[in-house]
Amino acid sequence: MDTYISLCVPIIVMLLCSTVFSTDISCKNEAGEPVDWFIIYKLPRYKIGEVGSGVDYMYLDSSVESWQMSKFTVNTSQGAIGKTLNQIYIGEAYKSNSSVYAFYNDAPPILEYIKGYGHTKGLLHFDHSQGFWLSHSIPHFPSFPEKGYRYPSSGKVNGQTALCVTYQYAQFLRIVEQMVYLFPRFYNCSVPGGFLADLPQLAQLCEGSKPPLASDKRVEQLFSIQGEKFASFVKSERFVDDIYTGWVAQALDVDLLVESWQREGHELPSNCSLPKHAMNIKRIRLPGSILFQSHYDHSKWCVSRAYEDQVTCLGDLNRERAQMWRGGGLVCSFNPLIYKAFRQVVDWYIGC
Ligand SMILES: *[C@@H]1O[C@H](CO)[C@@H](O)[C@H](O)[C@H]1NC(C)=O
Ligand SMILES: *[C@@H]1O[C@H](CO)[C@@H](O)[C@H](O)[C@H]1NC(C)=O
Ligand SMILES: *[C@@H]1O[C@H](CO)[C@@H](O)[C@H](O)[C@H]1NC(C)=O
Numbered sequence: 480m481d482t483y484i485s486l487c488v489p490i491i492v493m494l495l496c497s498t499v500f501s502t503d504i505s506c507k508n509e510a511g512e513p514v515d516w517f518i519i520y521k522l523p524r525y526k527i528g529e530v531g532s533g534v535d536y537m538y539l540d541s542s543v544e545s546w547q548m549s550k551f552t553v554n555t556s557q558g559a560i561g562k563t564l565n566q567i568y569i570g571e572a573y574k575s576n577s578s579v580y581a582f583y584n585d586a587p588p589i590l591e592y593i594k595g596y597g598h599t600k601g602l603l604h605f606d607h608s609q610g611f612w613l614s615h616s617i618p619h620f621p622s623f624p625e626k627g628y629r630y631p632s633s634g635k636v637n638g639q640t641a642l643c644v645t646y647q648y649a650q651f652l653r654i655v656e657q658m659v660y661l662f663p664r665f666y667n668c669s670v671p672g673g674f675l676a677d678l679p680q681l682a683q684l685c686e687g688s689k690p691p692l693a694s695d696k697r698v699e700q701l702f703s704i705q706g707e708k709f710a711s712f713v714k715s716e717r718f719v720d721d722i723y724t725g726w727v728a729q730a731l732d733v734d735l736l737v738e739s740w741q742r743e744g745h746e747l748p749s750n751c752s753l754p755k756h757a758m759n760i761k762r763i764r765l766p767g768s769i770l771f772q773s774h775y776d777h778s779k780w781c782v783s784r785a786y787e788d789q790v791t792c793l794g795d796l797n798r799e800r801a802q803m804w805r806g807g808g809l810v811c812s813f814n815p816l817i818y819k820a821f822r823q824v825v826d827w828y829i830g831c
């Protein structure tokens with residue numbers, strides 16, 4: 480009996496500890512604690528009437544009322560993105576065969592730009608239990624796993640956004656089906672043997688080959704680990720249209736205000752030809768009178784114009800002519816807190 484107890488107590492302590500100090504793969508907040516989702520808005524260097532550092536950012540998750548200025552900068556791993564990615568870098572998860580990781584970016588670090596892939600940026604990391612999907616707008620990011628967390632200097636000039644959502648394993652099977660349409664450029668990837676039966680398409684994509692498509696676009700509902708609903712809209716390059724006007728506004732039946740990076744002479748004007756409209760945002764005002772022109776914002780997001788519709792999407796594509804021929808997508812949320820945060824920063828848009 481005595482032996483039984485003395486063996487048993489350490490086991491119970493171990494079990495308790497592993498529940499409290501969870502090693503579950505997850506999005507992490509600014510304190511390094513697991514969160515269901517977070518969003519960051521990296522501020523541009525050039526604001527109206529002010530030149531900033533280019534590395535400051537605002538943070539949002541379900542525990543805060545609105546955008547919080549971070550006390551960290553995006554080029555250190557102390558903030559939410561760094562703490563989330565350090566599960567791969569410092570945790571060396573990239574050496575493990577019990578989890579999957581996949582970094583993708585049409586403009587990867589160092590390597591040459593190759594045409595033909597989707598205009599999409601992000602990473603997946605999960606095990607058989609759960610993990611996260613981080614999608615963002617930052618070229619040349621994230622750095623190779625063995626390099627540790629680094630933020631590219633090219634990502635400092637313009638505004639950028641990132642959305643991280645924690646999902647159970649089963650949701651990654653759906654996310655991978657979306658990836659087939661996106662056809663991302665995966666530059667660092669590992670799908671260990673234990674995942675191949677479930678995720679043959681991800682393994683194929685990682686090798687650079689393209690699984691066949693049933694259609695030219697696809698929408699899928701996703702539920703985060705806490706049950707928050709998201710809708711993933713993805714199009715392949717075969718759906719030749721502006722994703723905002725030609726599809727998402729009509730599919731969601733809402734007028735959209737779109738913030739995207741538009742180069743002069745290449746931009747699509749605000750469009751009110753179809754039943755639901757897509758209009759270009761020109762100026763953003765974040766809390767604390769942080770005012771900047773869309774010209775210096777490389778992020779890609781949209782909100783419903785009408786407050787009652789409460790739609791916010793973050794994604795991959797600009798309202799730009801050439802991007803009609805690119806794969807890419809949007810992750811849409813119906814969360815009132817996310818909607819308020821984005822809708823209230825729209826300072827000026829071009830109606831039609
Ligand atoms: C982060 O970027 C700022 C502004 O460019 C720079 O002053 C600082 O040294 C950088 N920090 C790191 C750790 O790279
Ligand atoms: C995973 O790695 C461990 C330790 O290196 C090894 O013993 C095991 O056989 C590997 N499993 C698979 C499925 O490759
Ligand atoms: C990531 O990709 C780069 C470029 O191909 C390569 O040099 C590096 O070794 C890869 N890292 C890992 C961990 O596979």
Ligand SMILES: *[C@@H]1O[C@H](CO)[C@@H](O)[C@H](O)[C@H]1NC(C)=O
Pocket residue numbers: 720721724725750751752753
């Ligand atoms: C508005 O967008 C639709 C769908 O992309 C397109 O067919 C139409 O030509 C556009 N209208 C104008 C005036 O650009």
